[in-house]
Amino acid sequence: MTSAPSAKHAGNAVPGEYIRIESVFRDWISADSASSFPAEPGRYHLYISPACPWAHRTAIVRRLKGLAEVVSLSAVDPLRDQRGWAFAVEDGASSDPVNGFEYLAEAYVASDTDYAGRVSVPVLWDRESDRIVNNESSEIIQMLNSEFDAWGDSSLDLYPSELKGEIDEINDLVYTNVNNGVYRCGFAKSQEAYERAAVRLFETLDLLDARLSTQRYLVGGRSTLADWRLFTTLVRFDAVYLGHFKCNLRRIADYANLSGYMRDLYSVPGVAATFDLDQIKRHYYMSHSSLNPLGIVPVGPELDLAVPHDRDRFTKPGTPG
Numbered sequence: 001m002t003s004a005p006s007a008k009h010a011g012n013a014v015p016g017e018y019i020r021i022e023s024v025f026r027d028w029i030s031a032d033s034a035s036s037f038p039a040e041p042g043r044y045h046l047y048i049s050p051a052c053p054w055a056h057r058t059a060i061v062r063r064l065k066g067l068a069e070v071v072s073l074s075a076v077d078p079l080r081d082q083r084g085w086a087f088a089v090e091d092g093a094s095s096d097p098v099n100g101f102e103y104l105a106e107a108y109v110a111s112d113t114d115y116a117g118r119v120s121v122p123v124l125w126d127r128e129s130d131r132i133v134n135n136e137s138s139e140i141i142q143m144l145n146s147e148f149d150a151w152g153d154s155s156l157d158l159y160p161s162e163l164k165g166e167i168d169e170i171n172d173l174v175y176t177n178v179n180n181g182v183y184r185c186g187f188a189k190s191q192e193a194y195e196r197a198a199v200r201l202f203e204t205l206d207l208l209d210a211r212l213s214t215q216r217y218l219v220g221g222r223s224t225l226a227d228w229r230l231f232t233t234l235v236r237f238d239a240v241y242l243g244h245f246k247c248n249l250r251r252i253a254d255y256a257n258l259s260g261y262m263r264d265l266y267s268v269p270g271v272a273a274t275f276d277l278d279q280i281k282r283h284y285y286m287s288h289s290s291l292n293p294l295g296i297v298p299v300g301p302e303l304d305l306a307v308p309h310d311r312d313r314f315t316k317p318g319t320p321g
Contacts, residue, residue, distance in 0.1 A: 016190025017197070020180055021118045023136035025111065029124070031147045037126060037133050039147045041070045044133065045098045046140075047107065047123040049085060050276040051078040051283030053179065053232035054137040055122040060228050061141040063270040066153040071144065072097070076104055076121065078279040080287040084119045098125060107132055138171070141225055158225045166219045167226045174226070177204035179233050186245030186291065194246065202249045205258065212257035216264070216314035227265060234262040238301055239277060240284045244291060264311035277303065 013019065029037045029044065046062065048055035062071055074097050076085040085104040088095040094102055101107060105119045111131040124134045124143070134140055145158045159167060177200045184197035208230070211218065218226045233241075234252050241247040253259050266272060286295040 014190070014193050014196060016188055016193035018184045018187040018189075018193070020183065023120070023134075024115075024117055025123075025132040025135045026139065027133045028139070029133060029143045029147050031150065037129075039150070041148075041151050042072070043127055044071050045125045045127060046071055046073045047076065047096075047104060047121060047125060048073060049076050049078060049080075049121045049279075049283065050274065051279045052121050053236055054120070056232040056274060057228050058122045058124075058137055058140045058144065059274045060232070060271055061144045061158065061225070063274055064153070064158070064228075064268070065144055065148065065156060067144060067148055067151070070148050070151045074098070078283040078287075080283065085121060098127065099130075138175075138229070141228070145225065158223065158228070160220075160224070163219050163224060167224050170218055170226050171229060173204060174208075174230050174233075177201055178208075178230065182233060182237070182241040182245050182247050185247050186241070186288075198247065198249065201247060205250070205252075205255065209255045209257045212261050214314075216261075216311050221315055223265065223268070231262060231265045234258060235266065235275060235305070236280055239281060239303060243298070244284050244288070260309040260311050263305055263307060263309040266305045267309070272305070275305075 027037055029035070029039050031039045046058060048059055050056060050059070059073065062068065062073065074095070077088045080086075083103060083105070087101055087103070089102075094100045096102075099107065099110075103119075104121065104123065107123055107125060108115045108117075108119050120135060122135065122137055122140055123132055124140050125131070126133050134143070142159060181197055181201040181204065185194055185201060188194035188197055208218070215221070217223050218230065237247065237252045242251055252262060266275070281297050285292050285297040289295070
């Protein structure tokens with residue numbers, strides 16, 4: 001694995017640094033029928049926002065694993081205000097098909113009557129116990145990858161045991177400096193915090209671009225959870241993070257390998273259907289009033305994710321991934 005960003009940028013938090021609050025609901029669905037949350041078709045529901053990168057990764061894995069008829073899915077409205085994620089109202093009724101909630105916050109309170117923390121997507125909901133099982137995307141995608149294989153595509157393993165150590169290692173780097181790094185830039189409350197996050201972000205993107213100059217995917221010769229965790233940040237980068245979060249040292253389009261890699265993943269059957277650029281732009285530019293008080297949504301950039309890539313030069317046709 002490539003090395004981490006330089007030590008001069010490491011250390012404790014600095015004043016004004018954005019600190020992400022950890023997810024609270026961390027129960028686990030298991031293929032073991034004796035589990036408190038056994039895997040069963042039709043029992044679980046996934047609440048997402050297509051605008052959110054953390055939720056987007058769960059929608060992608062659900063699609064790739066062939067679980068559309070096994071784990072149901074619905075989306076909140078892309079605009080998030082001080083009341084949190086809301087469900088659209090259609091013909092006087094909530095668009096939430098499971099509980100008829102008006103706000104996603106109701107799912108959190110239904111699961112814990114004393115809950116007063118952050119309300120986030122994705123949410124994996126259990127219809128049987130009427131509560132949230134898990135709201136941590138990195139764990140939800142692991143469950144979708146392995147615990148529903150009796151009904152999904154068991155031939156596809158995005159977290160193979162022989163690669164877990166390397167996947168986990170690169171996930172830590174990508175989460176800290178890229179997935180969360182763009183937020184550390186956008187929501188920094190001091191120049192020092194912003195510059196520190198920006199340096200780490202682009203040092204890491206440089207490292208990833210170099211890594212991808214000699215291999216098609218981040219780990220091994222196949223796509224894994226590591227790729228899909230990175231993809232959802234890359235595909236939003238030039239349209240949102242570049243300007244809205246001040247991540248403007250370089251575009252993803254300026255990276256010869258990262259840009260082709262992103263388009264390669266986008267071309268995987270089913271992935272394009274999970275991507276909604278309009279919702280993404282409306283969410284970021286209209287929901288973050290502290291960053292964009294007038295809520296004006298830019299008309300660009302034009303993204304052509306269907307431009308041919310040359311990533312298959314690393315693998316023969318038909319190679320898994």
